[in-house]
Each structure stands twice: as structure tokens, then as C-alpha cells.
Amino acid sequence: MEKYSSISTVILLFIITTSFIGVLSLENGLGRTPPMGWNSWNRFGCQIDEDLIKGTADALVSFGFADAGYKYLNLDDCWEGERNQEGFITYDKNTFPNGIKALADYVHSKGLLVGIYSDAGFLTCARRAGSLGYEEKDAQTFASWGIDYLKYDNCNNDGSPEKQRYTMRDALNATGRPIFYSICEWGTSRPYLWGSKVGNSWRTTGDIRAEWMSVTSILKRQQRITHYAGPGGWNDPDMLQVGNGHFSIDEQKSHFSLWAALKAPLLLGFDIRTPPEDTIKLVLNPEIIAINQDPLGKSVAIAQSSRFFDIWTGPLIDGHVALLFNRAEKPLTITLDFSYHCQLEGEIHVRDLWERADIGNFTKGPKTWDSSLETDGWHSSGNT
Ligand code: GLA
Numbered sequence: 001m002e003k004y005s006s007i008s009t010v011i012l013l014f015i016i017t018t019s020f021i022g023v024l025s026l027e028n029g030l031g032r033t034p035p036m037g038w039n040s041w042n043r044f045g046c047q048i049d050e051d052l053i054k055g056t057a058d059a060l061v062s063f064g065f066a067d068a069g070y071k072y073l074n075l076d077d078c079w080e081g082e083r084n085q086e087g088f089i090t091y092d093k094n095t096f097p098n099g100i101k102a103l104a105d106y107v108h109s110k111g112l113l114v115g116i117y118s119d120a121g122f123l124t125c126a127r128r129a130g131s132l133g134y135e136e137k138d139a140q141t142f143a144s145w146g147i148d149y150l151k152y153d154n155c156n157n158d159g160s161p162e163k164q165r166y167t168m169r170d171a172l173n174a175t176g177r178p179i180f181y182s183i184c185e186w187g188t189s190r191p192y193l194w195g196s197k198v199g200n201s202w203r204t205t206g207d208i209r210a211e212w213m214s215v216t217s218i219l220k221r222q223q224r225i226t227h228y229a230g231p232g233g234w235n236d237p238d239m240l241q242v243g244n245g246h247f248s249i250d251e252q253k254s255h256f257s258l259w260a261a262l263k264a265p266l267l268l269g270f271d272i273r274t275p276p277e278d279t280i281k282l283v284l285n286p287e288i289i290a291i292n293q294d295p296l297g298k299s300v301a302i303a304q305s306s307r308f309f310d311i312w313t314g315p316l317i318d319g320h321v322a323l324l325f326n327r328a329e330k331p332l333t334i335t336l337d338f339s340y341h342c343q344l345e346g347e348i349h350v351r352d353l354w355e356r357a358d359i360g361n362f363t364k365g366p367k368t369w370d371s372s373l374e375t376d377g378w379h380s381s382g383n384t
Contacts, residue, residue, distance in 0.1 A: 028181070078092070180201075261323050346363070
């Protein structure tokens with residue numbers, strides 16, 4: 001029973017606005033749940049080539065990532081060559097000698113999807129050819145190569161507002177090929193306000209680094225915008241750094257749990273051809289992935305934020321999830337009040353998603369939890 005369900009005041013407010021009349025909205029049917037896959041940037045930067053991408057496609061399948069849902073294999077910046085005389089984009093012939101079409105065919109033959117990168121500016125961030133002014137040509141080229149996902153960056157542009165400059169949406173729609181459209185303007189012009197009309201996801205901050213401080217500072221900036229995420233359009237706090245840098249396992253668990261529960265895209269960024277055993281186990285946890293891929297598509301919201309810990313909670317299609325995030329550098333006791341933090345009453349069945357074990361049934365909060373880890377994810381369901 002929901003706490004406030006007996007109070008039923010309904011106010012119907014009709015607001016008629018003309019601001020979107022005549023403008024296509026994004027109706028590509030994609031991203032009903034957040035995208036999952038791998039992207040080259042966090043680990044490899046500009047050092048990408050055909051062998052790396054093929055090897056990564058093989059690894060996505062052989063280590064079980066693809067079966068767990070990681071289907072997109074996304075090239076980031078630095079695949080681009082020059083534009084040809086007709087103005088069409090070409091690929092870097094030194095690093096991709098057989099071209100992107102052949103590579104996409106290989107990736108597809110593994111049962112995966114393939115993503116590419118471009119920029120709503122004259123040059124990409126790595127100063128390769130950008131798409132500004134070439135949107136139709138580039139969208140056609142990407143579609144003809146069999147591309148399924150486009151990350152669209154914001155470097156070296158003409159200074160015009162992002163909301164107008166991200167017209168790649170219309171060019172992609174015009175190709176007739178469903179292409180997931182990932183807006184990457186770093187949260188510059190509050191993309192959560194217009195992003196769902198334009199793209200399937202929008203970056204909410206600048207680039208993530210493989211450092212704990214970077215993860216926590218990005219996290220903090222998600223607090224006020226969680227309600228903008230939903231099926232078809234997701235907040236993107238940037239790609240995962242699990243498996244990179246020098247994170248402890250607890251830090252990786254925290255990063256992964258939080259991104260999953262925020263309904264962020266789950267794009268791995270470590271070298272999955274030689275994956276560390278404990279990181280594989282972590283990102284393949286089916287119960288954490290299920291939180292991210294829950295069909296209701298609602299992000300957790302901050303329910304309490306204090307000096308040493310945060311509590312994030314949110315609804316699932318068949319229950320609720322609560323995340324007790326210990327930010328202190330020592331074990332803590334955190335109190336979860338089912339009524340106050342989750343708006344749940346009655347008997348509540350609780351499961352620990354990392355231990356993958358049922359904890360028991362509880363009637364009413366508050367209940368305290370000892371956290372020896374830096375984070376624990378709790379999933380309650382069956383509340384009656
Ligand atoms: C920007 C983006 C990154 C990455 C690089 C590539 O910094 O935010 O995610 O795509 O460009 O040059």
C-alpha cells in the first residue's frame with residue numbers, strides 16, 4: 001500500500017503550448033531501458049583500431065557480457081578520416097584499413113550492435129572532422145554503414161544554442177534506420193529539459209575520470225535531475241570507469257550500483273579482452289543489471305543526504321529499491337525507514353542484491369543496517 005494513496009485530490013491542468021508544433025520529436029522507439037554496452041574512450045582514448053574493436057566484439061560474447069545485456073559496441077572519437085570531395089566523411093585508413101562498414105558487419109555477425117561518434121561542431125574534441133553543416137550526409141553515411149548508435153559531442157562549434165544545433169536528430173530520423181541518439185553536450189544548456197524531444201540520452205556533466213572524487217562529484221550533480229530520466233530518454237552521468245584506474249572493489253560496487261539505479265547508460269570502459277575476474281563478476285551481477293533494466297524506467301531519487309551517507313530510493317515495476325551509500329571511510333550503521341525513505345507500509349520482504357540473498361520480512365521501519373562495505377543495494381518487494 002502506498003502511504004498517500006488514500007488522499008486523492010485530482011487537479012487537471014490543461015496547458016496548450018505551440019512551441020513544439022512543426023518540430024519533429026524523437027520517436028525512434030529506442031532506449032526503452034538504458035543502453036548497455038562498451039565504449040572505447042575511457043580506456044583507450046585515441047588509440048583505437050580495427051583489431052581492438054574486433055577483439056572487443058569477441059570478448060563481449062565469450063565472457064558473457066553480451067548475454068548479460070551489453071550489446072552496443074561503441075567507437076568513440078578518432079575513427080574519422082578526412083571528408084572527400086563530395087563532402088562525405090571517410091574513416092582513418094591507417095587504423096581501420098577495411099573501413100567501418102566491414103567492421104560493423106563483423107560486430108553484427110556476433111549478434112551485437114555498433115555505435116559511432118561525431119560532433120555538433122566543425123571538429124571533434126580530438127580535432128577530427130565534425131558533422132556541423134554535414135548532418136544529412138553523415139547520417140546517411142552512418143546508416144549505410146549499419147550504425148545503430150551515435151554519440152554526438154559538442155567541441156569546436158559555432159556558439160549557437162545546443163538545443164538548435166543538435167539537429168542531427170532530424171537527419172538520423174530521415175535515414176529511416178533506428179539509431180540511438182546520445183547527446184553529449186556535458187550538461188551545458190540543461191539538456192534534461194529538452195533532451196527527451198531530441199535524443200535518447202543526454203550527458204549531464206563533464207567527463208568522468210577514473211578517480212573516486214570524479215565519481216562522487218558527478219553523483220552529487222544528479223540529485224536534482226533524477227526525475228527527468230524515463231523510457232526513451234535517459235540522464236547520462238557519463239560512462240562507467242569500473243575496471244579502470246585504482247578503484248577498490250567497494251568503490252567499483254558503489255559506482256556500478258549507483259549508475260544502475262540512476263538508470264544511467266551502462267557503458268563499460270575497461271579492456272574487456274583481458275578482464276579482471278572480480279570486475280567481470282561485478283558488472284555481470286544479474287540482479288543489479290535488472291534494477292537498471294527495470295521496465296518501469298524510474299530513477300532512484302535522493303531520500304536522505306547526510307555528512308557520511310546517502311540513501312537513494314525508488315520504485316520498480318514489482319517493488320522498490322533502496323541504496324544505502326556509505327561515503328565514510330569506516331563501517332557505519334545506517335537506518336532505513338521504510339515508511340519515511342520509501343513510502344512503504346505493511347510487511348516488506350527485503351533482499352540484498354549484492355549478496356543475492358533474502359534477508360527476511362519486516363513490518364514497518366525503521367530498520368538499521370550495518371554497512372561494512374562502502375555501499376549496499378537493498379531491494380524490497382512484496383509489500384502488502
Ligand atoms: C569529449 C567527451 C568524451 C569523449 C571525448 C572524445 O571530451 O565528453 O566523452 O567522447 O570528447 O574526444
